[in-house]
Amino acid sequence: MIHMPLSGVDMMWWPLLLIGFTVGVVGGYFGLGGAWLVTPALNIFGFPMVYAVATDMAHVAGKSIVSSFRHWKFGHVSAAIAFFMLIGTFSGVEVGAQCLMWLNRKGLAGPVVRYIYMVLLFCMFFFMLKEYLGARKIEKETGQAVKDIVGNRFSRWLTDTLKDIPPVFYCKVTRMKFSLWSCVFVGVVCGFVAGILGIGGGLLRVPSLIYILGMPTKVAVGTDLFEVMFSGAYGGFTYGVKGKVELIAACIMLLGAAVGAQFGTVCTKYVYGITIRLVYAIACFFAFASVVLKQVAWFYTQSYDKAVKALLKADGITGDKANIITGSITPEGIEKMRHYILDVSKKPEWWSDYQMNLFYTNLGGIVVLTAACGLTAFILYLLFKGIAKERAEIRAAQAQGQAKL
Amino acid sequence: MYEYFEWVASLHKTNKIMSGLLVLVTMAGMGTILALIADIFIRLTGINVGSYKKEYEDQLPGH
Numbered sequence: 001m002i003h004m005p006l007s008g009v010d011m012m013w014w015p016l017l018l019i020g021f022t023v024g025v026v027g028g029y030f031g032l033g034g035a036w037l038v039t040p041a042l043n044i045f046g047f048p049m050v051y052a053v054a055t056d057m058a059h060v061a062g063k064s065i066v067s068s069f070r071h072w073k074f075g076h077v078s079a080a081i082a083f084f085m086l087i088g089t090f091s092g093v094e095v096g097a098q099c100l101m102w103l104n105r106k107g108l109a110g111p112v113v114r115y116i117y118m119v120l121l122f123c124m125f126f127f128m129l130k131e132y133l134g135a136r137k138i139e140k141e142t143g144q145a146v147k148d149i150v151g152n153r154f155s156r157w158l159t160d161t162l163k164d165i166p167p168v169f170y171c172k173v174t175r176m177k178f179s180l181w182s183c184v185f186v187g188v189v190c191g192f193v194a195g196i197l198g199i200g201g202g203l204l205r206v207p208s209l210i211y212i213l214g215m216p217t218k219v220a221v222g223t224d225l226f227e228v229m230f231s232g233a234y235g236g237f238t239y240g241v242k243g244k245v246e247l248i249a250a251c252i253m254l255l256g257a258a259v260g261a262q263f264g265t266v267c268t269k270y271v272y273g274i275t276i277r278l279v280y281a282i283a284c285f286f287a288f289a290s291v292v293l294k295q296v297a298w299f300y301t302q303s304y305d306k307a308v309k310a311l312l313k314a315d316g317i318t319g320d321k322a323n324i325i326t327g328s329i330t331p332e333g334i335e336k337m338r339h340y341i342l343d344v345s346k347k348p349e350w351w352s353d354y355q356m357n358l359f360y361t362n363l364g365g366i367v368v369l370t371a372a373c374g375l376t377a378f379i380l381y382l383l384f385k386g387i388a389k390e391r392a393e394i395r396a397a398q399a400q401g402q403a404k405l
Numbered sequence: 406m407y408e409y410f411e412w413v414a415s416l417h418k419t420n421k422i423m424s425g426l427l428v429l430v431t432m433a434g435m436g437t438i439l440a441l442i443a444d445i446f447i448r449l450t451g452i453n454v455g456s457y458k459k460e461y462e463d464q465l466p467g468h
Binding site: 006238240242 | 413453464
């Protein structure tokens with residue numbers, strides 16, 4: 001059992017290692033993993049949400065170095081595009097965060113953010129799945145494999161419109177010319193959405209690089225992970241200053257992620273870009289399902305949340321400490337809530353609402369964990385199949401060479 | 406080793422900026438070292454992790 005010094009949580013080391021490994025595989029494969037996977041997983045194992053978010057952000061800073069290094073070696077990273085996007089991302093995040101503060105003052109932050117998140121996730125799932133099925137249809141009709149789809153009408157229009165507006169640079173990795181303004185635009189859009197939704201941005205950045213800049217899928221994944229190094233470092237630092245990062249948990253997760261990332265990133269060598277998009281679509285669907293379940297859980301909290309927080313305030317428990325108690329799914333947290341709802345308030349109807357909230361929150365976490373394990377298993381299967389095929393080809397080539405001699 | 410993590414956690418009360426910097430340096434340092442170690446291990450397994458012919462290259466300009 002490891003004691004977390006900041007949040008006071010006691011946790012076994014192996015779930016942290018396993019979470020790190022899973023998110024390393026998934027993140028290394030398509031650049032996703034933080035907000036939708038790590039934070040609910042840590043929450044299920046007893047981490048208060050605010051510490052889960054901060055610890056995830058810190059571990060992402062280290063994990064993305066491991067993943068980017070491998071993608072760089074494969075030639076999947078455009079550092080120039082990543083840097084220019086970063087300029088837009090920081091300003092976009094600030095504007096998004098200010099919008100979130102405004103929504104918060106109006107009391108609309110929670111539901112509005114979740115609805116935007118749901119619509120975004122469902123659209124990405126639907127669009128990428130439609131694209132994959134369209135590619136399979138073309139394969140059947142033409143008999144030729146569709147390995148990746150590079151560019152679309154919008155990305156070609158954007159590139160043509162902005163290509164003569166300086167500064168323009170040539171990207172060696174994609175052999176395309178880009179205007180700095182198109183990269184900054186993508187950064188601002190992704191940063192704004194990340195700022196308002198409170199997510200890391202990888203969820204939107206990969207599709208943005210694919211559909212707005214028209215990059216090949218693998219280059220979008222590699223470039224995204226490279227940029228995440230810097231935004232993750234900034235996030236880790238700011239949350240570290242706020243005192244919310246459980247460093248020991250982040251380090252254990254990073255050990256697992258460093259191993260998992262090797263599997264996930266190496267797998268990208270053996271699959272086509274269109275397959276990465278299919279797996280991305282499936283991940284978006286499960287993330288969408290977990291957000292829907294979280295929204296359902298939120299509806300049940302509306303009957304008792306304000307009243308219980310008022311009681312906690314009367315006992316001198318406010319802010320983060322109050323949120324930790326009302327949002328906790330640990331036996332200790334549940335016992336405290338039982339005391340305030342049944343013993344103090346004497347409201348059995350609130351207690352049944354609280355239990356429904358717990359049920360849907362746990363169900364959301366289970367959906368995400370099951371999806372992550374399934375995706376990890378699928379990615380590992382693709383990896384070992386690819387390695388076996390490569391080795392068989394090498395042996396066949398060697399045998400042919402020897403036969404000729 | 407655990408004492409280091411406890412010390413970083415306690416540093417937050419006296420020096421928030423240093424606490425944030427230590428989180429950043431620890432994660433970045435650990436990530437870099439693990440990336441290099443992992444690279445060595447992967448090469449020892451015999452998997453070819455160098456550059457390879459990408460399936461999208463024929464769709465890029467200048468092909």
